[in-house]
Amino acid sequence: MTREEQLDYELMKQKALEQLRSGKSLYGKDGAFAPLLKSFLDSALEAEMETHLDENERFSGNRKNGKTSKDIKTSAGTISIQTPRDRNATFEPEIIRKRETILAESLEGKIIGMYGLGMSLRDISKHIKDMYDTDISHATLSAITDKIIPEVKEWQSRPLEELDTIVWLDAMHYKVKEDHRMVSHAVYNILGINRHEHKELLGMYVSQSEGANFWLSVLTDLQNRGVKDILIACIDNLNGFPQAINAVYPQTEIQTCIVHQIRNSLKYVASKDQKAFMKDLKPVYQAETLELAELRLEELDEKWGRKYEKVLESWRRNWSNLPAIFAMMLPSENSFTPQIPLRDSIDR
Secondary structure (H helix, E strand, C coil), rough: CCCCHHHHHHHHHHHHHHHHHHCCCCCCCCHHHHHHHHHHHHHHHHHHHHHCCHHEEEEHHCCCCEEEEEEEEEEEEEEEEEEEECCCCCCCCCCCCCCCCCCHHHHHHHHHHHHHHHCHHHHHHHHHHHHCCCCCCCHHHHHHHHHHHHHHHHHHHHCCCEEEEEEEEEEEEEEEEEEEEEEEEEEEEEEEEEECCCEEEEEEEEEECCHHHHHHHEEEEEEEECCCCCEEEEEECCCCCHHHHHCCCCCCCEEEEEHHHHHHCCCCCCHEEEHHHHHHHHHHCCCCCCHHHHHHHHHHHHCCCCCHHHHHHHHHHHHHCCCCHHHEEEEECEEEEECCCCCHHHCC
């Protein structure tokens, strides 16, 4: 990346952060993603031209002959793209056809989605095949993905800050069609808050399933990209997850997701008791100090322990990874105020 491109990227990132903080859409008119979309389209058109100018075309004397500018209307506003020309005027672009002035929203979403997701070359090729069906050649597909892949990999491997105060690690599961059958995939998402209190998506990784071993490889990648320490890691109840984190970041405090813990508890509570049980459970996770939370847990056990022994066992088994929330409390004049509004999301 040249210095000029680096400056453009930094300006785009700054604009995106400003729009994100103010609640403005990143995709609308003047959105921060418009320059990104333009970059992808220009790269794809260049790739198509390179594929078109094969050995036979060059032998006949055909070659590049400058570019023409064309405005394309998209949901990200009107963008100006540069379409390459050839000397013999035989080049027929497929991604943005001649005289086409409106970009289909599905195409735009897929291109931006490929940037955001950590997709393999095979996955991106399937995305583009889905857009063009059989009208696009394999050579053109390869040329386009060859242009896009470096953009994606650059984002995936970009250097990160040394310290993140809080990092959320979770996987999102979805179904995709492969070889005429539906299979499950997991997208591993890592969202962090740095020392300047700014949120940042640290990375997204794709795997067929969620497991502690894959999380270990994800955490190792974060370390290799510059993250030397994480103060608090927020996770779900996946087996082996805390051990995977401590293998890479031994000093990190583990905070098991309170919402996951509550939802898992309610699975084993009869529907007729759930309202009453939740009323007695709230004082545990909404306590102002760790000591008070442990006292409320004892009271919960005395009232519900015999009837729902498995639920209380789960709270005691996971308790060592639950109280990190109390380390995030800041003393005020009369009480404690959490730095992070976890309670609002729980109540909802």
